[in-house]
Structure formats: C-alpha cells, structure tokens
Amino acid sequence: xxxxxxxxxxxxxxxxxxxxxxxxxxxxxxxxxxxxxxxxxxxxxxxxxxxxxxxxxxxxxxxxxxxxxxxxxxxxxxxxxxxxxxxxxxxxxxxxxxxxxxxxxxxxxxxxxxxxxxxxxxxxxxxxxxxxxxxxxxxxxxxxxxxxxxxxxxxxxxxxxxxxxxxxxxxxxxxxxxxxxxxxxxxxxxxxxxxxxxxxxxxxxxxxxxxxxxxxxxxxxxxxxxxxxxxxxxxxxxxxxxxxxxxxxxxxxxxxxxxxxxxxxxxxxxxxxxxxxxxxxxxxxxxxxxxxxxxxxxxxxxxxxxxxxxxxxxxxxxxxxxxxxxxxxxxxxxxxx
Amino acid sequence: xxxxxxxxxxxxxxxxxxxxxxxxxxxxxxxxxxxxxxxxxxxxxxxxxxxxxxxxxxxxxxxxxxxxxxxxxxxxxxxxxxxxxxxxxxxxxxxxxxxxxxxxxxxxxxxxxxxxxxxxxxxxxxxxxxxxxxxxxxxxxxxxxxxxxxxxxxxxxxxxxxxxxxxxxxxxxxxxxxxxxxxxxxxxxxxxxxxxxxxxxxxxxxxxxxxxxxxxxxxxxxxxxxxxxxxxxxxxxxxxxxxxxxxxxxxxxxxxxxxxxxxxxxxxxxxxxxxxxxxxxxxxxxxxxxxxxxxxxxxxxxxxxxxxxxxxxxxxxxxxxxxxxxxxxxxxxxxxxxxxxxxxxxx
Numbered sequence: 001x002x003x004x005x006x007x008x009x010x011x012x013x014x015x016x017x018x019x020x021x022x023x024x025x026x027x028x029x030x031x032x033x034x035x036x037x038x039x040x041x042x043x044x045x046x047x048x049x050x051x052x053x054x055x056x057x058x059x060x061x062x063x064x065x066x067x068x069x070x071x072x073x074x075x076x077x078x079x080x081x082x083x084x085x086x087x088x089x090x091x092x093x094x095x096x097x098x099x100x101x102x103x104x105x106x107x108x109x110x111x112x113x114x115x116x117x118x119x120x121x122x123x124x125x126x127x128x129x130x131x132x133x134x135x136x137x138x139x140x141x142x143x144x145x146x147x148x149x150x151x152x153x154x155x156x157x158x159x160x161x162x163x164x165x166x167x168x169x170x171x172x173x174x175x176x177x178x179x180x181x182x183x184x185x186x187x188x189x190x191x192x193x194x195x196x197x198x199x200x201x202x203x204x205x206x207x208x209x210x211x212x213x214x215x216x217x218x219x220x221x222x223x224x225x226x227x228x229x230x231x232x233x234x235x236x237x238x239x240x241x242x243x244x245x246x247x248x249x250x251x252x253x254x255x256x257x258x259x260x261x262x263x264x265x266x267x268x269x270x271x272x273x274x275x276x277x278x279x280x281x282x283x284x285x286x287x288x289x290x291x292x293x294x295x296x297x298x299x300x301x302x303x304x305x306x307x308x309x310x311x312x313x314x315x316x317x318x319x320x321x322x323x324x325x326x327x328x329x330x331x332x333x334x335x336x337x
Numbered sequence: 338x339x340x341x342x343x344x345x346x347x348x349x350x351x352x353x354x355x356x357x358x359x360x361x362x363x364x365x366x367x368x369x370x371x372x373x374x375x376x377x378x379x380x381x382x383x384x385x386x387x388x389x390x391x392x393x394x395x396x397x398x399x400x401x402x403x404x405x406x407x408x409x410x411x412x413x414x415x416x417x418x419x420x421x422x423x424x425x426x427x428x429x430x431x432x433x434x435x436x437x438x439x440x441x442x443x444x445x446x447x448x449x450x451x452x453x454x455x456x457x458x459x460x461x462x463x464x465x466x467x468x469x470x471x472x473x474x475x476x477x478x479x480x481x482x483x484x485x486x487x488x489x490x491x492x493x494x495x496x497x498x499x500x501x502x503x504x505x506x507x508x509x510x511x512x513x514x515x516x517x518x519x520x521x522x523x524x525x526x527x528x529x530x531x532x533x534x535x536x537x538x539x540x541x542x543x544x545x546x547x548x549x550x551x552x553x554x555x556x557x558x559x560x561x562x563x564x565x566x567x568x569x570x571x572x573x574x575x576x577x578x579x580x581x582x583x584x585x586x587x588x589x590x591x592x593x594x595x596x597x598x599x600x601x602x603x604x605x606x607x608x609x610x611x612x613x614x615x616x617x618x619x620x621x622x623x624x625x626x627x628x629x630x631x632x633x634x635x636x637x638x639x640x641x642x643x644x645x646x647x648x649x650x651x652x653x654x655x656x657x658x659x660x661x662x663x664x665x666x667x668x669x670x671x672x673x674x675x676x677x678x679x680x681x682x683x684x
Contacts, residue, residue: 074482074483076482076486121662121666124671125666125669125671125672125675126669126671127665127666127669128620130416130482131610131614131620131661131665132662132665134607134610135607135658135661135662135665136658138604138607138654138655138657138658139654139655139658139659141604141651141654142651142652142653142654142655142658143655144651145649145651145652145654146649146651146652146655149649149651250651255489255490255493257486258486258487258489258490261483261486265483271479271480271483272480304493304494304497304498304502305494305498307490307491307493307494308490308491308494308495308498310490311487311488311490311491311494312491314483314487315473315479315487318477318479318483319477322477322478322479
C-alpha cells in the first residue's frame with residue numbers, strides 16, 4: 001500500500017530531496033505573478049499557450065537530458081542534432097519534394113543510431129561523456145552544413161501544416177498538436193523514471209556507478225539506452241522545432257545545449273547525478289520560457305540578454321543546490337553521531 | 338627493445354607524443370599525394386615567406402596559444418569551453434578602445450591610444466572571466482564543463498552587447514600589425530605563439546608548477562594533503578587559459594582589422610580541445626605542451642587542407658570529429674585491451 005500514489009500524496013513532507021523542485025515551482029509562480037503585475041498584457045492565455053509552443057522542443061529534449069544528467073553524464077550534442085534535423089527535413093521536403101513525415105522518420109532513425117553510438121563509446125569504451133558528445137556536437141553541426149549551408153523554408157507540406165493548425169483551442173490561443181507530443185513525452189518520462197526498473201537503475205548509476213555494478217544492475221546496457229533515448233528525443237525535439245518554424249538552417253539551435261541543461265538544472269536535478277525529477281524539468285522549461293520572453297518587453301537584443309540571464313539563473317540554482325547538498329551531508333553526519 | 342629505451346618509449350606520454358608526430362606526417366603526406374603544390378613556399382619582397390605551410394603556422398598560432406592554456410586546464414581534470422567567447426570579448430574590448438565612437442559613426446580616433454593599453458585592457462577582462470571560471474570550478478565546485486559552458490554563452494552574449502551586435506572596423510591602425518605584420522621572414526602571430534609556448538614550457542618544466550598541476554589532476558585530495566594549494570593552482574590555470582584566449586582573440590581581430598562578435602572564435606573550442614587530446618595529454622594527469630602544439634598543427638593542417646581543396650569550411654568539422662574519436666579510442670586502455678583480445682581470438 002505504501003507505493004500507492006494517493007498514499008504518497010498524503011505522506012508528503014518537505015525533505016532535502018524535494019526542496020530543489022519546490023523552490024523551482026515557487027520561483028516560477030513568483031516570476032509569473034511579478035511579470036503579470038509589471039507588464040500589462042503579459043497575463044493572458046494567449047501568452048501562456050505561446051510559451052508552451054516556443055519551448056515544446058526544449059521540453060522534449062529536456063526529458064532525455066534529465067535521464068542523462070541523473071545518470072551522472074552529459075549530452076552536448078542535442079543542439080546540433082536539432083540543427084541537422086531541421087535542415088534535413090527542410091531540404092528533403094522543399095528540394096526533393098519528399099513527404100515530410102518520411103524524412104522525419106529518417107531523422108528519428110539517425111537520432112537513435114547516433115545516440116546508440118554515443119552510448120556504446122561511453123559505456124563500453126569508457127570514454128568521458130563530455131568528450132564523446134562534444135565530438136558528436138561538431139560532427140552533426142558539420143553534417144548540417146553539408147546537407148545545406150543556407151536557410152530553407154518549407155512551403156505547403158500537408159503534414160506540417162496539419163500539425164501546426166490542428167490543436168486544442170484554449171481561450172484565444174491554439175495549443176498545437178506538437179505541444180501535445182511534449183506532454184506525451186513528459187508523461188512517458190515520468191512513468192519511466194518512477195515506476196520502472198530502468199528508471200531505478202538510472203538513479204542508481206548516478207548515485208554511485210560502482211555500487212550499481214556490484215548490485216548486479218545492468219549498468220552498461222542502461223547507459224547505452226539512456227544516450228539512445230537522448231538521441232531519439234533530440235531528433236524528436238528537432239522535428240517539433242522544424243514544425244514550429246516551418247524552416248531549417250544549419251546554424252539553428254546554436255547553444256541549445258545550455259538551454260536544455262539550464263532547464264534541467266533549474267528543474268532541481270543535481271548535476272552530480274543520482275537525484276532529480278523528470279517533472280521538475282517541466283517547470284524548468286516553463287521558467288526558461290518565461291526568462292526568454294521577458295527581455296522582449298525590456299530591450300532589443302533580447303536573445304543576448306536572455307543568454308546572460310539564463311546563465312546567471314543556472315548559476316544561482318547550482319549555488320542553491322550546492323548549499324542544500326552540503327547542508328544535508330552535515331545533517332546526516334550529525335544524526336549518525 | 339634497446340631502440341625503445343633510446344626513444345624513451347616506455348613512458349606512455351612519449352608514446353602518445355610519437356603518435357601525434359606520426360599523425361602530423363600522415364596528414365601532410367596525404368596532402369602531398371593529393372596535390373604536391375600544397376607545399377610550395379615562396380620568398381616575397383621584404384623577406385616575407387608565403388605558402389600553405391606558412392599559413393598553417395600563421396593561422397595555427399591562435400589554436401596553438403589556446404591549446405597551451407587548455408593543456409594546463411585539461412591536466413587538472415577540467416576543461417574550458419569558453420575560450421572562443423573569451424576571444425570575442427577581448428576582441429570586442431580592443432575594438433571599443435581603438436574606435437570608441439563606432440556606434441555613433443565616428444572614424445578611428447586619432448591619435449590612437451598607446452598600443453600597450455589596447456593590448457593589456459582586453460587581456461585584463463579575459464583574466465577576469467577566467468577568474469570567474471576558476472572560482473566557480475575550484476571554490477563553488479561546479480563541474481568544469483557546466484561552469485565554462487555557462488561562461489561560453491554568457492561571454493558570447495557580453496561580446497555581442499559590447500558592440501551592440503555591430504562589426505567595428507579599424508583598417509590601418511598600428512594595432513593591426515600584430516595580426517598581419519612580419520618579423521624575420523615569419524608572421525608575427527607565429528612568434529607570439531612560439532614565445533607563449535616557450536614561456537609556459539619553461540614554467541612547467543623548470544618550476545614545480547607543472548608537477549603541481551599533474552598531481553592535482555591525478556588526485557586532488559592527496560595533493561591537498563601533501564601541501565599543494567589546490568584551489569590557487571586550479572584557479573590560476575583557468576585564468577591562464579583565459580588570458581591565452583584573450584591573446585588569441587587579439588591576434589584574430591588584429592588580423593581581420595575588425596571585430597565580429599558573432600564569428601570571432603566561434604567553434605574554436607573544439608580545435609583547442611582536439612589539439613590537447615591528440616597531443617596525448619590525459620584528462621586529469623600528465624600533460625605535454627609539445628604534444629598539444631603538434632596536435633594544434635594537425636588540426637590546422639586539416640583546416641588548411643579543406644580550404645586549399647576549396648571544400649566548404651564546415652567539412653573540416655566532420656574530419657576533426659572523426660580524428661578526435663579515433664585518437665581518443667586509441668588512447669583508451671579499454672579499447673586497446675579489447676582490440677588485443679580480438680586479435681588473440683583470431684590467432
């Protein structure tokens with residue numbers, strides 16, 4: 001009965017483990033209220049829905065990144081995969097007149113293969129994750145330029161316009177189908193992390209890889225799966241990104257890695273691995289979307305201000321986390337004594 | 338066996354250095370096979386040497402300087418992804434000093450501020466950025482990859498905001514001599530690169546700093562117990578790396594006679610990291626500056642080859658990625674072990 005979610009809800013307590021995610025939710029509420037009070041016209045369903053539309057692809061990738069970071073790794077290749085996906089789909093649809101859903105399937109396959117290779121290099125050859133994914137970042141960026149070096153817009157593709165136009169009407173906003181993909185991925189991610197053997201293995205690897213191996217957990221294959229999943233979700237995020245913009249260019253999504261890692265960290269996942277929540281990344285993405293939206297009310301060059309702001313925000317969260325974890329270590333030590 | 342001893346090949350570091358030298362020869366050999374005219378070097382008026390080999394040295398100077406700084410950071414078990422953005426910031430600062438009125442449409446100020454200020458102020462800013470990196474890593478204990486990733490984007494944002502997204506130009510000012518001038522037949526950047534390498538090499542070999550860095554990379558806790566001031570050394574490596582990036586940035590913008598905040602040092606992190614890895618420096622542990630320089634020259638040869646063959650620049654990204662994975666695999670003990678096992682099975 002202990003595992004019953006309802007029972008868990010009743011027994012909910014503020015502990016060291018959920019302080020980061022509670023802070024995140026609190027900060028989101030404060031920021032949203034403050035922004036609504038300061039800027040007239042900010043508080044509207046239309047704006048709220050638009051935040052989802054603009055950040056759906058980041059959210060999808062963040063789900064995969066959460067698993068990677070919980071396992072103690074990092075994936076720097078996500079931005080380049082998005083760039084490659086966007087230009088590949090754009091080229092296939094607008095130059096070779098291929099139905100876009102076929103090129104999307106090809107992209108998903110490429111994402112899976114790439115993630116699998118990354119996973120194998122990290123898991124079986126014990127290369128550091130940052131090195132392998134950094135190389136993949138440049139490889140995919142280069143491939144994106146090789147596919148096409150300029151901007152290509154996608155005109156009149158039935159599948160893409162279907163995905164853009166169909167959706168759930170909320171107020172005067174339109175929650176497109178591709179935002180629903182984000183929610184589905186999020187739901188699967190939460191279930192995977194909380195209620196499956198794979199999810200628990202991921203946490204165990206991040207907590208202490210050696211003990212995970214000694215416990216007889218399938219560490220190597222799980223790691224491959226983690227990076228394969230991240231590769232797949234990056235490609236899926238790239239597809240959503242392409243649908244959202246209906247165009248592709250090879251220098252798209254430059255620096256997306258930081259945005260995604262930022263969302264995950266803001267969501268309360270510890271960069272050292274072993275602790276975090278997939279649902280936290282959801283709030284992380286929302287805060288990120290807010291941060292990116294706000295500077296447009298303040299100045300031009302919003303992208304670059306936001307860049308700095310996101311950096312500072314991540315830094316702040318890392319500081320909070322360091323403080324909390326070092327405090328909790330002291331606490332447990334005291335209890336033992 | 339005797340031969341191995343003479344070459345000092347029992348030392349794994351020397352072995353990896355040898356691999357790097359072989360790599361450089363392979364890259365140059367491939368060029369010789371594809372197009373022998375790649376190696377033409379001509380002596381022009383005023384004792385200026387020109388040709389692809391000189392180009393490799395000249396353009397490679399920036400990567401060499403970055404690689405020298407990166408080597409030290411890498412050996413402490415860290416990494417610095419922010420070097421490209423720091424280049425842009427230092428270049429932007431130089432532009433602000435040389436032509437403060439650019440945004441108002443004013444020409445280059447005349448007389449120019451002293452060259453020493455144009456050089457030192459940007460380097461100071463670079464050092465501050467490096468200090469932030471170092472403090473985040475050593476004091477706050479943020480993972481190096483994350484701390485410098487944050488710096489990479491924040492500093493790029495800073496660089497763009499400094500010049501309001503414009504590209505200030507300053508043709509003909511004395512500052513541009515740094516990137517375009519010649520001294521004793523060779524371009525000045527080559528001399529700067531050589532000087533930085535030599536100074537760092539002497540510092541690493543003739544003082545205890547080199548040993549400190551290697552010790553910290555191998556085991557930080559043990560180094561602290563031995564009495565090494567680990568925090569200070571780690572912070573110093575990041576500051577040094579950022580100053581190197583600042584110098585590289587100055588050379589870059591000086592050669593271009595303009596500062597583009599978007600393109601200066603874009604994606605050059607990979608070149609620097611690749612150079613260090615190809616050179617044979619271990620992530621956290623023993624390092625070789627000579628190896629990094631050779632690594633940088635390999636990387637630059639690849640880039641120059643791609644330019645010379647008139648392929649788009651982005652192709653070189655793919656080549657470099659493949660080369661790094663290949664080298665990292667050769668260096669990986671696990672891979673070598675598995676490779677040997679497979680070979681034995683076949684026998």
